[in-house]
Amino acid sequence: MEYFFQQFINGITLGGVYALFALGYTMVYGIIQLINFAHGEFFAAGGYVGVIVLSFLGAHGYMGTHPWLCLAFSLVLTMGYCAMLAMAVEKIAYKPLRRSTRLSVLLSALGMSIFLQNGLMLTQGVYDKAYPTAFVQGGLDIGGVRISIMQLLILGLTAVLLFILNALVFRTRIGKAMRATAQDKVMSALVGINSNRIISLTFAIGAGLAAAAGIMVGLYYGAVRYDMGFVPGVKAFAAAVLGGIGNITGAMLGGFIIGMVEIMAAAYVPHGGEYKDVFAFIILIAVLYFMPTGIMGENVDDTRV
Amino acid sequence: MKKSLARILFLALALCLVAGGAWAKTLKIGSISPLTGPYAADGTDIKNGVLAAIDAFTAAGGVPGYDKIELDAQDDASCDGKQTVAAANKLASQSGDNKIAGVVGAYCSGATIPASEILDEAGIVMISPGSTAEKVTERGLKYMFRTCGRDDDQSKAVGKFMKDYLKAKTVFIVDDKTTYSQGLADNVEKECKALGLTVIEHDHVNAGDRDFSAVLTKVKSANPDVFYISLQNSSSGGLMVSQAKRVGITSKLVAQDAVFHPQLIDNAKEAAEGMYLTFGFIDENSPAYQSFAKIYSAKYGKIGAYSSYAYDAATALLTAIKNSGSTDAEKIRAELLKMDMPGAAKRIKFKENGDSGSNYIVLVIKGGKFVNFWDPETGKTF
Structure with missing residues (x-):
């Protein structure tokens, strides 16, 4: 039973990372029906900015005295940086193509992903960059189940960010404007919503969440590398589709399901470690077979097919 | 024109x-x-x-x-x-x-x-x-x-080390399924069995994985004497070692030549202290x-x-x-x-089949450095 709870904690942690990551895919898709392939690169960039800021603070001795303050500071800075990066990417690569076919935007997104990943490789090098992890060692032992500080941190931060996002989207005017733009760009523009600004903002929020996930993953695993966004990106995208792409609650749910299935497959299926991704995608296929729009997906209306 | x-x-x-x-x-x-x-x-x-x-x-x-x-x-x-x-x-x-x-x-x-x-x-x-x-x-x-060197020689060296020096009885093997890492892990499994060590499980992860929490929790609950890690590169190695420490694995960690890289220590830091790995002997x-x-x-x-x-x-x-x-x-x-001349890594002298001989030794990570530790030829520490 301890073993099960331990694996459950592992699964929910990984799920939290996927959930944060998947939100960016789903929000962007919801608003402009684009699968933003460059999203994984915001995650990786977040990991790198985080380690750069933390190392800088460490070199000046602040990490030793105020590690948590440093972490909060680097988190804010990184999320801000990636939000701006995402807005720039949107302006350069997607906005000029807004009126062209969906395929060309998709290709532009693919190109942006390759460009950003290689840019990261050329500027930061092919080697891993190690995170300062001394302050997140240790953890709690509850009846033989060990929850590390890092896992608590990921779960806590995920919960806080998801809560803020929910409040933002469903309780504020900006959120209302976002939902309106997602429903109908022309109509929302007619009632005075600046859709360009809202689209920009959506990219920024999605990238900010991915950046937060990037820092968390860097701290959790101890190091970042330039191509770290790719594989989790595929999983997070699967999570977004599983939950019903375009649906925010669905993306969160999808993230947790994919993370949990992956861990449980590795934990309980003999030789599951090598097939854990297979199980994650089998679940995806099975759900899509019975619910083609995903778990929380809306009915498919003909404008979106 | x-x-x-x-x-x-x-x-x-x-x-x-x-x-x-x-x-x-x-x-x-x-x-x-x-x-x-x-x-x-x-x-x-x-x-x-x-x-x-x-x-x-x-x-x-x-x-x-x-x-x-x-x-x-x-x-x-x-x-x-x-x-x-x-x-x-x-x-x-x-x-x-x-x-x-x-x-x-x-x-x-x-x-x-x-x-x-x-x-x-x-x-x-x-x-x-x-x-x-x-x-x-x-x-x-x-x-x-x-x-x-060659992997069959490497697995013999590590098998001897686990049995003679670590006096291990149980081994848990994890590899990441490349021709090299799985081939070596299979050899080590065979070697362990030949030497009378129990291989509790031989599990696999995917090359390029960054999350090993599930398999490491498995290792922890199996609590083997030796946790043998056969991964394709030091990047995965660093991640696995630091996560192993965090999960609370107390088994001896033994790895192989592909994770021998300064990057391993850079990433895993204190978590890598005391882990063993095999590599060809280089006389620095x-x-x-x-x-x-x-x-x-x-x-x-x-x-x-x-x-x-x-x-x-x-x-x-x-x-x-x-x-x-x-x-x-x-x-x-x-x-x-x-050809027969001194090289930077070892003597350059090829056999008819193209091999140049193996000289695997066991190293330990100590004080943030790879230190030569045990010679399988003599069965003695350096």
């Missing part, structure tokens, strides 16, 4: 190239290693090792008949062999003044095996600095050599290593695991070309088989 102008320009350019070839004769050698993708760190070390060897060779007078030595460094991006085959085809198809006299590479065994078939057929010598799977030199290829006090280290670190920075092996491979290749006075594969092969 424009078209004809372009044509004239093109002709002029082509003429220049041909004429340039006649004036300055360049010896071309190739390298194949992953310069991008998950194994980019080791691949870059290999390329730099070859470049350092060319620098050293040029400084010592170069190859008679050539003004300079040039490297055609191919990137095979991964370990799956697809791009390696493309790179090998590219190198093999060069002709005339661009003909490749020999190739250093590839890194992963799974890449070297298909690429070497192509190069062997094209009559190009290939010397691998890092492919340790037995199969690499057991296919009867004439022009396949390697400067590193030997004059050959010293002169390699001086040239290499001045220009390319930190010395990676396979830098010295790549340096030796390129040095052997260039020496054979120089001594034979030819770029003919048959003559280079004859020279390579005759």
Whole structure:
């Protein structure tokens, strides 16, 4: 039973990372029906900015005295940086193509992903960059189940960010404007919503969440590398589709399901470690077979097919 | 009008190239290693090792008949062999003044095996600095050599260490399913069984995974005496070791040559302290290593695991070309088989099948450094 709870904690942690990551895919898709392939690169960039800021603070001795303050500071800075990066990417690569076919935007997104990943490789090098992890060692032992500080941190931060996002989207005017733009760009523009600004903002929020996930993953695993966004990106995208792409609650749910299935497959299926991704995608296929729009997906209306 | 102008320009350019070839004769050698993708760190070390060897060779007078030595460094991006085959085809198809006299590479065994078939057929010598799977030199290829050791020898060394020194009874093995890492892990499993150690489980992860929490929790609850880690590179190795510590695994950690890289310690930090791994014995006090280290670190920075092996491979290749006075594969092969000289990593002396012998020892990570620890030959600590 301890073993099960331990694996459950592992699964929910990984799920939290996927959930944060998947939100960016789903929000962007919801608003402009684009699968933003460059999203994984915001995650990786977040990991790198985080380690750069933390190392800088460490070199000046602040990490030793105020590690948590440093972490909060680097988190804010990184999320801000990636939000701006995402807005720039949107302006350069997607906005000029807004009126062209969906395929060309998709290709532009693919190109942006390759460009950003290689840019990261050329500027930061092919080697891993190690995170300062001394302050997140240790953890709690509850009846033989060990929850590390890092896992608590990921779960806590995920919960806080998801809560803020929910409040933002469903309780504020900006959120209302976002939902309106997602429903109908022309109509929302007619009632005075600046859709360009809202689209920009959506990219920024999605990238900010991915950046937060990037820092968390860097701290959790101890190091970042330039191509770290790719594989989790595929999983997070699967999570977004599983939950019903375009649906925010669905993306969160999808993230947790994919993370949990992956861990449980590795934990309980003999030789599951090598097939854990297979199980994650089998679940995806099975759900899509019975619910083609995903778990929380809306009915498919003909404008979106 | 424009078209004809372009044509004239093109002709002029082509003429220049041909004429340039006649004036300055360049010896071309190739390298194949992953310069991008998950194994980019080791691949870059290999390329730099070859470049350092060319620098050293040029400084010592170069190859008679050539003004300079040039490297055609191919990137095979991964370990799956697809791009390696493309790179090998590219190198093999060069002709005339661009003909490749020999190739250093590839890194992963799974890449070297298909690429070497192509190069062997094209009559190009290939010397691998890092492919340790037995199969690499057991296919009867004439022009396949390697400067590193063999996995069957490596698994014998580690088996002996686990039994005689660690007095282990139970072992949990994890590999990441590449030709090399799984092949080695299978050998270790066989070796453990032959020595009477119990292999609790032999599990696998995917190459490139970053989250190992599930499998590590499994290891923790199995609580083996030794947790044997066979991963394709130090990047995954660092992640697995630091996560193992966090999960609370108290078993002895034993790993292999592919994670031998400063990157492992950079990433895993204190978590790597006390872990063991096997690697070929490199005498860092030997004059050959010293002169390699001086040239290499001045220009390319930190010395990676396979830098010295790549340096030796390129040095052997260039020496054979120089001594034979030819770029003919048959003559280079004859020279390579005759060769017996000190190298940076170990003595350069090839057997008929292309192997250069193994000299695996056990190292331990202590004080943030790899320290020679135990010699399986003598059964004693250093």
